[in-house]
Amino acid sequence: MKSEERNRLLKDKLNYIIDAHIDGGAEELTRVFGYERQNAVSNMCSNNSKNAVIRKVHMESIETHYQIPLSIWNHDVPFDKKLMNEMIYEYRFKLNKQEREKKEYFNYQKLLKEGLLNFSDRDTIFQKNNRLFEKLKGVWYAYLYASNPKSASETEGIWIVETTIYDDYSVVDYWENRGYLKIGKHESLIIKESYDNDDLTVIRFPNRQVPSQNFRFVIISNQNNTTNEMVNFGFYSRKKYTPQEAKRILGDKSKSQLKLDLEFNDRINIEGVVPK
DSSP: OHHHHHHHHHHHHHHHHHHHTTTTHHHHHHHHOOSSSSSHHHHHHOOSSSSSSOOOHHHHHHHHHOOGGGGGGGGGSSSOOOHHHHHHHHHHHHHHHHHHHHHHHHHHHHHTTTSOOOOTOSSSSBBOOOOHHHHOOEEEEEEEEEEEGGGGGGGEEEEEEEEEOOTTTTEEETOOOOEEEEEEEEEEOOOOOOOTTOOOEEEEEGGGGGGGGGEEEEEEOOOSSSEEEEEEEEEEESOOOOOOOOHHHHGGGGEEEEEEEEEHHHHHHOOOOOOO
């Protein structure tokens, strides 16, 4: 790619980023760059001004202030608004996730230092089991049938959900649903809250299967975008299986998934008493 073509590509990208991703536009960017006059930025955006070049220091400043990835300026990345948007949103998502995890870590360290994370001596159900916890920490993949096969069409109706268990017993999955692990004597629970509607999901699994790095679970959750419950049998594994392999292990969907009978729910509502 010739120098003139590269400059034109950079200017097109800068114009779009200013219009679509910088509140305040060129005037705001002028202030961030420390220029006295806005025409300095305007010249950088203009294909008629060949002397005004977009340099690495400008790209780094835009990255710092507006979370625009440096990779977007690469010459092998074409001027494609949809592609640029995807790169920007993915980069911001990763940055925000890293920032949240950093805050959670510091909060955890603070609580640990202050002795506020001790297990209660009165808790006879859930307990501290370091030996089991060491085997549970880290990344797992959950496999289960989706309530609506179309929502998981790319994986043939199977949800494959990357899930991480952290040192503080917190649990975060691929969709940023967050919760915590509770270890019992023979079975344990993962309780998560949905990132978008605060619904609770409860996952119960047998401790004795955990060391094999593959263990079954039963999950109680709501069906997609409803308040109607569903029970699913699935399994966690350290291994990332293909959808076909996961289906072979899960078996018949009719034997591993139970949805709320809406007629049963209607009968409950009919029997209900109106509060006074």
